[in-house]
Amino acid sequence: MSANVSDILDFTVQHFLRQYPDGRHLLELAGLTQEPSHEQNDPLSAYLTLGSLLRHRGLDPRAFLELVAARHEMAETTGRPLWVEANVPCALKAPLEIALKQAGEIQGRGTPPEARITVQSENESSISNQGDTITDLARMPDLTMAAGYNTLLDHAFMRRWATKEHFAANPGRKVNPALAPYGFADPQGIYRAIGVNVFVFVIDPVLAKGRETPDAWEKLLDEAFVRDVAVCGMGDKVSGSLMLHIQAKFGDDAVRRLGRNVRCGMHPSQVIKFLGTGSPQSPAVAVMPYFFARLADIRRPATVVWPRDGAVAMPFFQLVKRNGPEKLATLAAHMEGAEVGRVCSGAFFPSLHPDVPCPLPEEASLAWLGWDTLRENDLAALRRRAATLFEEGRGETRP
Known part of the structure; x- marks a missing residue:
C-alpha cells in the first residue's frame, strides 16, 4: 500500500473530499450513509479526521485504505471505474441493472460500471434530492439518472450547472413518433431523456x-x-x-x-x-x-x-458530465440506445428511442409540465x- 494512500487517514474529511472527487461514494461503499460530516461545506468536516470518523462509526480504517488502494490500482490498469448514480421508480430498478450489465459487456468487461441505484422512495441521500446544495460538480457522478420533478430541475441547480459548459448535450435527437408531440426531449439536450413514467x-x-x-x-x-x-x-x-x-x-x-x-x-x-x-x-x-x-x-x-x-407523464433523464473519458460517452449512448429502450418499454416505461415500439394504448393521451415551464418557473418554489x-x-x- 503506497504511503500517500495511508496518509489519507490523517486528512480531515473536508480535505479528503476535495482530493478525491469520488470520496463521498467511497465512504458510502465503506458503509457510511449520507450525513452532514461527509459534506465539504459542513463545519465539522474541517476538523474531523477521516480515521476518527471511521473508528467512531465502528469501521476498520485499514479496510477503507484497501478499498481506496484497490480503486487506484484499477484506475492504473483499466482507468477508474465510471461513477453512475440512478434514482428511478422501483419497477425500473431491475431493468436498469440489466442495462448497466449490458454496458459493462460492451466496454469489454464482465462487470458493469460502478453504479448506485436507488428507488424513488429511498432517495433521501441521492444526488437528485440534493440539487440545491451542490456547490462543486466533483460531488456529482459521471452519469446521473433521475426521474420525476426532482431538485436537479430546480433553478438553484438548473441555472448554475445545467449548461453545455458542464454537461455533454445531445440536442435534436430523433424521438419515438408516439411520444414526439409531448416534447419530452429537452430542446437544449442537457437533460437527456431516456423514457417516460x-x-x-x-x-x-x-x-x-x-x-x-x-x-x-x-x-x-x-x-x-x-x-x-x-x-x-x-x-x-x-x-x-x-x-x-x-x-x-x-x-x-x-x-x-x-x-x-x-x-x-x-x-x-x-x-x-x-x-x-x-x-x-x-x-x-x-x-x-x-x-x-x-x-x-x-x-x-x-x-x-x-x-x-x-395521464400524468414524467421523463426520466440522464445528466452526463462533459469532457469525461471515452467510455462515459459510450455508456451514455448505450443508455439512450435501442437495447435499453426495449428494456424500458418492456417494463411499460415508454422509451423515447424511435425504433422501439411504444407500449401505451393508441387512445392514450399524456400531459406534463414541459421544458419551457421548468425553465421559466422555479420548481422549488412551485413545490x-x-x-x-x-x-x-x-x-x-x-x-
Missing part, C-alpha cells in the same frame, strides 16, 4: 360501487372521493409531482381538493394486495404507474382508466406552494 387511475370495483367512474383528473377531485384516493408515497408522505401537475393544470383550489381527497400515500403493490377485497385499508381509486396498473389488471379485479385529459395547498386540503378532512 406514466400514471393512470386504478379503480377498485367493490369500493367504488355506486359512484361514477372518474375518467378525468377533474372527476378525481370531486367530493364523491373525499379521503378515498391513494397516490404514490408512504403514509403522510406523498409524491409531490402529482400536486405540481394539478396546480399547473387546474389551479390552487384543485390542489386543496386533491389534499382533501387523498387518504394517504401507498406503494402500488399495497394497493394491488387489497383490490377487490372490500378491505377498509384500500382506497376506491389509486393513481399509480402504468407498470403496476398492468399488474393490477392481471392479478385482481380492477378497472384501469386513462384520464381523457391526459413548496403546492405542498402548502395540499396540506390545507388535508386539514379539512383529517380526523
Whole structure:
C-alpha cells in the first residue's frame, strides 16, 4: 500500500473530499450513509479526521485504505471505474441493472460500471434530492439518472450547472413518433431523456360501487372521493409531482381538493394486495404507474382508466458530465440506445428511442409540465406552494 494512500487517514474529511472527487461514494461503499460530516461545506468536516470518523462509526480504517488502494490500482490498469448514480421508480430498478450489465459487456468487461441505484422512495441521500446544495460538480457522478420533478430541475441547480459548459448535450435527437408531440426531449439536450413514467387511475370495483367512474383528473377531485384516493408515497408522505401537475393544470383550489381527497400515500403493490377485497385499508381509486396498473389488471379485479385529459407523464433523464473519458460517452449512448429502450418499454416505461415500439394504448393521451415551464418557473418554489395547498386540503378532512 503506497504511503500517500495511508496518509489519507490523517486528512480531515473536508480535505479528503476535495482530493478525491469520488470520496463521498467511497465512504458510502465503506458503509457510511449520507450525513452532514461527509459534506465539504459542513463545519465539522474541517476538523474531523477521516480515521476518527471511521473508528467512531465502528469501521476498520485499514479496510477503507484497501478499498481506496484497490480503486487506484484499477484506475492504473483499466482507468477508474465510471461513477453512475440512478434514482428511478422501483419497477425500473431491475431493468436498469440489466442495462448497466449490458454496458459493462460492451466496454469489454464482465462487470458493469460502478453504479448506485436507488428507488424513488429511498432517495433521501441521492444526488437528485440534493440539487440545491451542490456547490462543486466533483460531488456529482459521471452519469446521473433521475426521474420525476426532482431538485436537479430546480433553478438553484438548473441555472448554475445545467449548461453545455458542464454537461455533454445531445440536442435534436430523433424521438419515438408516439411520444414526439409531448416534447419530452429537452430542446437544449442537457437533460437527456431516456423514457417516460406514466400514471393512470386504478379503480377498485367493490369500493367504488355506486359512484361514477372518474375518467378525468377533474372527476378525481370531486367530493364523491373525499379521503378515498391513494397516490404514490408512504403514509403522510406523498409524491409531490402529482400536486405540481394539478396546480399547473387546474389551479390552487384543485390542489386543496386533491389534499382533501387523498387518504394517504401507498406503494402500488399495497394497493394491488387489497383490490377487490372490500378491505377498509384500500382506497376506491389509486393513481399509480402504468407498470403496476398492468399488474393490477392481471392479478385482481380492477378497472384501469386513462384520464381523457391526459395521464400524468414524467421523463426520466440522464445528466452526463462533459469532457469525461471515452467510455462515459459510450455508456451514455448505450443508455439512450435501442437495447435499453426495449428494456424500458418492456417494463411499460415508454422509451423515447424511435425504433422501439411504444407500449401505451393508441387512445392514450399524456400531459406534463414541459421544458419551457421548468425553465421559466422555479420548481422549488412551485413545490413548496403546492405542498402548502395540499396540506390545507388535508386539514379539512383529517380526523
